[in-house]
Amino acid sequence: PTAHTSPLLAQLNHEQHRAVALPAEHALILAGAGSGKTRVLTTRIAWLLQTSQVSPGGILAVTFTNKAAKEMKLRLQSMLPVNVNAMWIGTFHGLCNRFLRAHYQLAGLPQTFQILDTQDQLSAVKRLCKQFNVDEDRFPPKQVQYFISGCKEDGQRPGDVPVRDDETRRKVELYQLYEEQCLREGVVDFGELMLRSYELLRDNVHVREHYRRRFRHILVDEFQDTNKLQYAWLKQLAGLPGEGGECAILAVGDDDQSIYAFRGARVGNMADFVREFQVKHQIKLEQNYRSFSNILDSANHLISHNKTRLGKTLRTDQGAGEPVRVVESPSDFAEAQWLVDELRQLVKLDGFERKEVALLYRSNAQSRVLETALFNAGFPYRVYGGLRFFERAEIKHALAYLRLMENPNDDTSFLRVVNFPPRGIGARSIEQLQDAARAAGCSLHDAVSATTGKAGANLAAFVAMVDVLREQTEGLTLREIIDLVLDKTGLVNHYRAEKEGADRVENLEELVNAAESFVTQEGFGRSAVAMPQALSQSPASQGLSGSGSADLGTIDEFSEDGVIMSPLAAFLTHASLEAGDNQAQAGEDAVQLMTVHASKGLEFDAVFITGLEEGLFPHENSMNDFDGLEEERRLMYVAITRARKRLYLSHSQTRMLHGQTRYNLKSRFLDELPEACLKWVTPKTAGFSNLGNAAGSSASGGAWPQTPAFNRHARPAWGQSSLSTETYKSPPVPVQKAAPEHGISAGKQVFHTKFGEGKVLAVEGAGADARAQVNFPRHGVKWLALSVAKLTLV
Numbered sequence: 001p002t003a004h005t006s007p008l009l010a011q012l013n014h015e016q017h018r019a020v021a022l023p024a025e026h027a028l029i030l031a032g033a034g035s036g037k038t039r040v041l042t043t044r045i046a047w048l049l050q051t052s053q054v055s056p057g058g059i060l061a062v063t064f065t066n067k068a069a070k071e072m073k074l075r076l077q078s079m080l081p082v083n084v085n086a087m088w089i090g091t092f093h094g095l096c097n098r099f100l101r102a103h104y105q106l107a108g109l110p111q112t113f114q115i116l117d118t119q120d121q122l123s124a125v126k127r128l129c130k131q132f133n134v135d136e137d138r139f140p141p142k143q144v145q146y147f148i149s150g151c152k153e154d155g156q157r158p159g160d161v162p163v164r165d166d167e168t169r170r171k172v173e174l175y176q177l178y179e180e181q182c183l184r185e186g187v188v189d190f191g192e193l194m195l196r197s198y199e200l201l202r203d204n205v206h207v208r209e210h211y212r213r214r215f216r217h218i219l220v221d222e223f224q225d226t227n228k229l230q231y232a233w234l235k236q237l238a239g240l241p242g243e244g245g246e247c248a249i250l251a252v253g254d255d256d257q258s259i260y261a262f263r264g265a266r267v268g269n270m271a272d273f274v275r276e277f278q279v280k281h282q283i284k285l286e287q288n289y290r291s292f293s294n295i296l297d298s299a300n301h302l303i304s305h306n307k308t309r310l311g312k313t314l315r316t317d318q319g320a321g322e323p324v325r326v327v328e329s330p331s332d333f334a335e336a337q338w339l340v341d342e343l344r345q346l347v348k349l350d351g352f353e354r355k356e357v358a359l360l361y362r363s364n365a366q367s368r369v370l371e372t373a374l375f376n377a378g379f380p381y382r383v384y385g386g387l388r389f390f391e392r393a394e395i396k397h398a399l400a401y402l403r404l405m406e407n408p409n410d411d412t413s414f415l416r417v418v419n420f421p422p423r424g425i426g427a428r429s430i431e432q433l434q435d436a437a438r439a440a441g442c443s444l445h446d447a448v449s450a451t452t453g454k455a456g457a458n459l460a461a462f463v464a465m466v467d468v469l470r471e472q473t474e475g476l477t478l479r480e481i482i483d484l485v486l487d488k489t490g491l492v493n494h495y496r497a498e499k500e501g502a503d504r505v506e507n508l509e510e511l512v513n514a515a516e517s518f519v520t521q522e523g524f525g526r527s528a529v530a531m532p533q534a535l536s537q538s539p540a541s542q543g544l545s546g547s548g549s550a551d552l553g554t555i556d557e558f559s560e561d562g563v564i565m566s567p568l569a570a571f572l573t574h575a576s577l578e579a580g581d582n583q584a585q586a587g588e589d590a591v592q593l594m595t596v597h598a599s600k601g602l603e604f605d606a607v608f609i610t611g612l613e614e615g616l617f618p619h620e621n622s623m624n625d626f627d628g629l630e631e632e633r634r635l636m637y638v639a640i641t642r643a644r645k646r647l648y649l650s651h652s653q654t655r656m657l658h659g660q661t662r663y664n665l666k667s668r669f670l671d672e673l674p675e676a677c678l679k680w681v682t683p684k685t686a687g688f689s690n691l692g693n694a695a696g697s698s699a700s701g702g703a704w705p706q707t708p709a710f711n712r713h714a715r716p717a718w719g720q721s722s723l724s725t726e727t728y729k730s731p732p733v734p735v736q737k738a739a740p741e742h743g744i745s746a747g748k749q750v751f752h753t754k755f756g757e758g759k760v761l762a763v764e765g766a767g768a769d770a771r772a773q774v775n776f777p778r779h780g781v782k783w784l785a786l787s788v789a790k791l792t793l794v
């Protein structure tokens with residue numbers, strides 16, 4: 001086929017067509033969001049193959065995420081019959097890994113080299129610091145890790161680092177020792193993958209020549225977010241003009257979507273590329289195919305507030321479309337509930353597919369409230385590019401401590417945190433402990449007393465710490481318990497000191513919020529919750545009746561139809577259930593939750609951008625400096641331009657942040673949008689009068705299906721005094737004179753949309769405060785507010 005007859009090119013506009021059919025020379029496409037950059041890149045690969053200008057083995061394409069790589073391969077396969085695996089398509093790290101696997105010997109690596117993630121890397125640095133008696137106050141391991149990673153990103157080995165002072169000298173020494181340790185253990189970190197493959201290309205003329213002959217076409221998507229070393233690697237692989245390179249690079253990017261400067265990305269790589277490679281073809285794409293013009297105009301208007309731009313235009317032929325909806329909620333809870341309602345409508349009435357809807361947020365920690373609302377509503381969702389809240393490592397660590405306090409014999413939790421944060425308990429000590437426990441047939445906790453020596457002392461100290469915590473937290477509220485645990489175990493400090501730990505600290509603080517709202521929702525202000533026997537035997541609650549929880553009192557005497565759980569135990573059960581349950585199955589049609597960062601390059605029919613508040617988006621860490629604010633604005637530009645048909649911008653008057661309710665101003669970005677494109681919508685739910693009481697407002701707004709409205713101000717009664725019978729007694733039940741309208745009473749069978757059929761155990765309160773305790777065979781015993789829970793009799 002020729003460029004005029006190939007069906008591959010029929011769908012493209014003139015400029016896209018030109019880009020796809022360019023001769024084999026370097027080219028840069030600089031163009032705005034949704035203008036078809038990725039489509040051009042993929043189509044060019046197909047075109048080159050179809051016209052036999054190159055064989056699959058001659059193609060190398062770099063994408064920003066593994067998901068994008070997968071999608072590109074699928075697209076190619078659908079365009080023409082081709083062996084996609086013969087092409088090198090992947091992320092920088094993925095490609096370097098493939099390269100080093102092929103040349104492990106030349107790269108000086110064992111064949112089975114393992115990759116360290118950021119966590120593992122830090123553990124390795126810590127071990128090293130211990131071994132060499134490094135003064136950790138002067139040289140905190142995280143700083144050492146940061147230093148090492150930074151050097152690698154700049155392409156520097158220990159010998160290349162300029163040493164100006166003693167401190168740097170010491171760090172360089174540690175860098176050297178770290179390298180030796182990694183080599184000895186046969187492991188490489190992320191930076192090493194990149195640096196080692198760069199060096200092999202640079203230093204080995206045969207390898208370099210081989211690849212320069214092999215790859216005839218290198219295509220790079222999202223070029224604006226490449227860093228210094230990645231660009232240097234590309235130069236080695238392609239060869240600059242005059243170095244005998246025969247390869248053509250097609251780089252596509254958008255300076256307005258550069259959002260990784262904080263990780264060393266350099267927009268300047270685009271200008272360097274044009275200069276150093278003497279780029280002949282620079283193509284602009286100005287037609288946006290993704291969005292209706294209300295959405296696109298909003299994005300254009302917003303980004304025009306940035307000063308440092310290369311400048312581009314972007315238009316669409318698609319017509320105005322719907323206005324951009326701006327929604328204000330009284331609280332983050334109400335926002336989440338409004339979202340769920342709106343999502344239902346979107347799917348039921350407006351015919352959107354769930355997977356074509358995205359919920360975007362600036363910080364990972366924001367997902368928790370959204371997840372809970374979706375979970376409670378039984379609405380399928382998937383958290384993309386990250387883990388669900390209760391599955392994140394830092395949350396699991398925190399929960400493991402809490403579980404150990406509930407149940408010292410929980411060996412899984414014991415192993416998870418016995419040396420996290422690191423406290424000098426090595427793998428061998430743990431193995432010995434496991435052997436001892438196995439021989440004695442007891443738990444790891446119980447086996448500790450039999451250990452000896454330095455290892456034994458460390459283990460005993462760990463056990464003592466948890467025991468002391470258990471005592472210290474007696475009589476505290478759930479929130480206070482978690483606060484204390486995060487502090488005393490060193491978890492928060494551990495992440496605070498980490499290079500990219502800020503997100504994890506926010507998540508841990510969010511755990512405190514989760515506990516707070518759990519208490520409010522589940523009615524712990526009034527009484528403990530009874531759990532059916534079956535549920536009480538789940539691992540999370542084993543400690544309740546186990547011997548190790550003697551300090552919890554003789555709980556069993558209060559359990560008639562089940563075991564009464566402490567708020568902590570109930571919270572832990574909730575956490576493990578929520579972690580395992582509602583995540584949509586692979587392939588299931590589910591709404592997508594992700595950070596704005598993770599949404600780059602993707603598109604959806606409908607997009608919700610949540611939490612548009614000063615301090616959150618723009619993020620408080622970036623608000624006060626010029627560059628930071630411009631990067632935040634680019635992030636907002638990325639977020640807006642993900643939407644095809646419908647866009648919601650949502651902000652909330654109050655929000656639980658870092659463990660306290662904040663009153664937030666709406667984001668300045670909302671003021672930077674063209675008024676004519678917007679429609680200000682107010683959610684139907686009332687509740688604005690409850691401003692300042694986040695949980696309460698949602699309850700009174702009917703916004704929180706399983707939120708009993710009756711105890712939102714109450715403090716948890718658990719453990720306020722020694723555990724007397726009083727603590728567990730239900731408060732007096734209002735006497736009901738007339739038969740209640742709902743007709744629900746103890747012993748009846750009822751149906752709930754999420755939990756299915758269940759048996760009513762008890763009914764309390766009247767009118768708006770009426771609630772029922774129901775035993776659902778699959779979900780356990782729940783207290784439900786009848787005014788919101790919509791139970792039907794069966």
Ligand code: ATP
Nearest residue numbers: 011012013032033034035036037038039289290601
């Ligand atoms: P981003 O900057 O967000 O990565 P992009 O420039 O890579 O965006 P694409 O994702 O390639 O844009 O394209 C955006 C949407 O427009 C896609 O759905 C794509 O299929 C569609 N599209 C691109 N070009 C055309 C065209 N000529 N005709 C019809 N649809 C097109």
Ligand code: MG
Nearest residue numbers: 037038039601
């Ligand atoms: Mg793209």
